[in-house]
Amino acid sequence: MTQSLTIARPDDWHLHLxxxxxxxxxxxxxxxxxxxxxxxxxxxxxxVTHADAAAYHQRILxxxxxDQSFDPLMVxxxxxxxxxxxxAAAHASGLVKAVKLYPAGATTNSASGVQDFxxxxxxxxxxxxxxxxxxxxxxVTNSDIDIFDREAVFIDRVLDPIRRAxxxxxxxxxxxTTKDGVDYVKANDSDLGATITTHHLIINRNHILAGxxxxxxxxxxxAKRESHRLALRAAATSGxxxxxxxxxxxxxxxxxxxxxxxxxxxxTATNTMALLAHVFEEEGALDxxxxxxxxxxxxxxxxxxxxxxxxxxxxxxPTQFPEKIASGDGPVTVFxxxxxxxxxxx
Ligand code: DOR
Ligand code: ZN
Numbered sequence: 001m002t003q004s005l006t007i008a009r010p011d012d013w014h015l016h017l018x019x020x021x022x023x024x025x026x027x028x029x030x031x032x033x034x035x036x037x038x039x040x041x042x043x044x045x046x047x048v049t050h051a052d053a054a055a056y057h058q059r060i061l062x063x064x065x066x067d068q069s070f071d072p073l074m075v076x077x078x079x080x081x082x083x084x085x086x087x088a089a090a091h092a093s094g095l096v097k098a099v100k101l102y103p104a105g106a107t108t109n110s111a112s113g114v115q116d117f118x119x120x121x122x123x124x125x126x127x128x129x130x131x132x133x134x135x136x137x138x139x140v141t142n143s144d145i146d147i148f149d150r151e152a153v154f155i156d157r158v159l160d161p162i163r164r165a166x167x168x169x170x171x172x173x174x175x176x177t178t179k180d181g182v183d184y185v186k187a188n189d190s191d192l193g194a195t196i197t198t199h200h201l202i203i204n205r206n207h208i209l210a211g212x213x214x215x216x217x218x219x220x221x222x223a224k225r226e227s228h229r230l231a232l233r234a235a236a237t238s239g240x241x242x243x244x245x246x247x248x249x250x251x252x253x254x255x256x257x258x259x260x261x262x263x264x265x266x267x268t269a270t271n272t273m274a275l276l277a278h279v280f281e282e283e284g285a286l287d288x289x290x291x292x293x294x295x296x297x298x299x300x301x302x303x304x305x306x307x308x309x310x311x312x313x314x315x316x317x318p319t320q321f322p323e324k325i326a327s328g329d330g331p332v333t334v335f336x337x338x339x340x341x342x343x344x345x346x
Contacts, residue, residue, distance in 0.1 A: 003313065003314040004311055004312065004313045004314070004346065005277065005286055005289065005311070005312045005313075006309050006310070006311045006312075007289060007290035007293065007294050007309065007310055007311075007312070008290055008294040008295065008305050008306050008307075008308075008309060008310075009033075009034070009035045009294065009306040009307075009308040009309055009310045010033065010034055010035070010245065010273065010293035010294045010306075010310060011034055011035055011036040011037060011245075011293075011294065011297050011298065011306065012030060012034045012036075012037040012038070012245060012246060012247050012249070012269075012272075013037070013038045013172070013195050013244055013245060013246040013297040013300075013301075014037075014038055014040065014135070014174050014175060014195045014197070014246025014247065014248050015030060015034075015037040015038060015039055015040060015246070015247060015248070015249055015269070016040045016042070016248070016249060016250040016251065016265070017030070017037075017039055017040075017060060017072070018043070018251060019043050019056070019059065020328075020329075021327050021328025021329045022251055022253075022327050022328075022329055022332075023059065023060065023063045024063045024327070024328065025251075025325060025326065025327030025328065025329075025332065026249070026251050026267070026269060026325070026327070026332070027060065027063050027064060027065075027070070028064075028065055028068060029249075029269040029270045029325060030070065030249065030269045031064060031065070031068040031069070031070035032068065032345075033272070033273050033310060033345055034070070035069070035070070035071060035306040035308065036070070036071040036072070036073055036303075036306075037070070037072060037073065038073050038075055038097065038098060038135065038246065039056070039060065039072045039073060039074055039075055040075060040100065041053070041056075041074075041075045041076060041077035041100055042077060042100075042102065042107075042108060042109040042110060043056070043109065044109050045112070046077035046079075046109065046112050047074070047075070047076060047077050048076060048077050048079055048081075048082065048112070049076070049083075049086055049090075050076070050086050050087075050089055050090035050093070050095070050096065052076075053074040053075070053076055053090060053095055053096050054074075054095060056074065057072055057074050057095060060072045073097040073098075073301075074090075074095050074096045074097065075096065075097065075098045075099065075100050075135060076090060076096055076098075076099045076100070077099075077100055077102070077112065077113075078099050078100060078101045078102070078113070078114060078120055078123060078134075079112050079113070079114070080114060080115065080116060080119040080120060082099075082120065082123050083123075084122045084123045084125075084126035085126075087099060087123055087126060087127065087132065088126055088130055091130055091132045092130075096132070097132075097133070097301060097303075098132065098133045098134065098135045098172070098301075099123070099127060099132060099133075099134055099135070100134075100135045100136075100137070100174075101113070101114060101120075101134055101135065101136045101137065102114070102137045103115075103137065103139065103140065103141050103154070103158070104141065105141045106137050106139050106141050106220070107137060107139075107220040107264055108220075108250070108263060108264055108265065110137070113137075117158065117161075117162065121165070121166075124162065124165075124166045124169055125166060127166075127169060127170075128166050128167065128168040128169040128170075129168075131170065131302075132170075133170040133171065133172055133300070133301065134169060134170065134171050134172070135171075135172045135174050136159060136171055136172065136173055136174060137174055137175075138151050138154045138155065138158075138159060138173050138174065138176070138181065138221070139151055139154050139220065139221050140153045140154045140157060140158065147222055148205070148222065148224055148225075150221065151176070151177055151178050151180065151181055151221050151224075152178055152180040152181075155180060155181065155184050159171070159173070159184075160184075163188075163191075163192070168191070169191070170191045170192075170193075170300075171191065171192050171193075172192075172193045172194065172195060172246075172300070173185060173192070173193070173194040173195070174194075174195050174246060174248070175195055175196070175197050175200065175221060175246060175248045176194045176195070176196060176200075176232065176235075177200050177221040177222070177223060177224050177228060177232070178224055178228045178231070179227060179228050179231035181194060182194070182231045182232065182234075182235045182243075183231075185235075185242050185243070186235075186240070186242075190241070190242065190300075192242065193241075193242045193243070193244065193296075193300045194235075194242060194243055194244075195243075195244055195245065195246025195248075195297075196232050196235065196236045196243055196244075196245065196246070196292075197219075197245075197246060197247055197248045197266070197268070198245070198247055198268045198272045198275050198276055198279075198335070199217070199219065199223070199248075199266040199268055199335055200223055200229065200232055201229065201232055201233055201236060201276075201279050202229075202275065202279065202337050202338075203217050203223045203229070203338075204223050204224065204225055204226045204228070204229045205222065205223050205224055205225055206226070207223065207338065208222070208223060215257045215258050215259070215262040216257055216266065216333050216335065216336070217266065218257075218262055218264055218265075218266075219248065219250065219264045219265050219266045220264040220265075222264075233279065233283055236279075236280075236288075236292050237279075237280055237283045237285035237288050237292070238288070239288045239291045239292075240296075241291070241295075241296045241299050241300070242296070242300070243292065243296060244292060244293075244296035244297035244300065245272075245276070245292055245293045245297065246297075247268050247269060247272050248265075248266070248268075249266070249267055249268045249269040249272065250264070250265025250266065250267065251265065251267045251269075251327070251332045252265050252267075252332070253327065253329050253330035253331060253332060254324070254330060254331050254332065254333055255330060257333065266335045267325075267332050267333065267334055267335055268334075268335040270321060270322060270325065270334045270335075271319075271321045271334060271335065271337075271341070273293070273310065273312060273343075273345050274312065274319055274321070274341050274343040274344050274345060275335075275337055275341060275343075276289060276292070276293060277289065277312045277314070277343035278337070278341045278342070278343050280292075281314075281343075294306065294310075310345060311345070311346040312343050312344070312345055312346065313343070313344060313345075313346045314342045314343045315342055315344070316342065317342070318340035318341060318342060319341050319342060319343065319344040321334055321336075321341075322334055323336075
């Protein structure tokens with residue numbers, strides 16, 4: 001028996017598209033299902049200025065296959081040199097929808113991130129004034145803080161002080177991985193939202209480390225213990241408007257993942273919607289999937305919900321997802337949930 005579910009076409013509120021040959025390979029994987037995505041600016045060098053974002057936007061549109069439609073929502077990478085007026089102009093032009101805060105050294109290509117938060121105060125105040133959201137990679141980078149505690153410590157030491165010092169600043173906690181993150185969002189108002197990835201709804205830290213190390217499950221923030229995964233599932237499936245999908249689909253070629261010092265990132269663009277249908281059905285919450293993937297994100301960003309639709313169907317045969325996709329730089333492994341999935345996009 002075939003079961004089906006039609007929802008407003010989803011958006012991805014946190015996506016890494018990269019550049020060059022990788023962009024060419026991964027963009028169609030996202031554009032096939034998603035209408036829009038918040039495009040992460042951690043290129044080398046990063047997308048810092050309005051002009052950088054305009055040029056990257058052009059490269060993305062040039063890489064889009066003629067038969068696909070996709071609206072890349074551009075993001076500026078916050079540095080200690082970012083000019084508040086440039087940010088305001090980028091926002092006023094309609095091109096830029098958010099600014100991204102990476103604490104220096106937190107993750108892939110974050111070396112230009114912020115070390116001294118006092119140096120970005122002027123930018124944050126301007127953003128609060130004009131209503132431009134700040135997307136936050138919420139992990140401290142201190143080597144004395146255990147990697148599994150970095151999100152919770154960031155909330156206390158960095159995020160909460162920034163929010164108190166900048167009333168009116170709209171903040172998205174990106175890719176939350178802990179119950180602490182969920183609770184912090186719920187304890188606050190609608191100026192604070194959070195994205196949740198597909199993979200953090202599926203794996204906990206055992207999946208990375210037990211029975212042999214699984215480099216394709218390694219991402220940042222790293223997956224935490226099971227109780228945190230369950231808190232994320234409860235938040236994502238609750239319908240609460242402050243939680244929405246940001247896949248953090250982050251392609252790296254296999255030689256850089258299957259490596260003595262492997263890169264962080266799970267590539268989920270290809271099968272995210274099918275995996276989410278599986279997760280939401282498991283939670284008895286298929287009726288909440290549209291809010292999480294298609295409604296809450298536009299609500300937070302003040303954008304219209306897409307008028308097109310996406311239909312998911314469930315069959316009695318497991319869906320065969322590609323194991324890898326090819327790029328001009330090398331193969332990229334598609335996230336394997338480790339269990340059969342019967343849903344697919346029709
Ligand atoms: O796992 C991750 N990969 N987390 C990030 O924050 C960055 C991303 C990437 O760019 O590869
Ligand atoms: Zn990311």
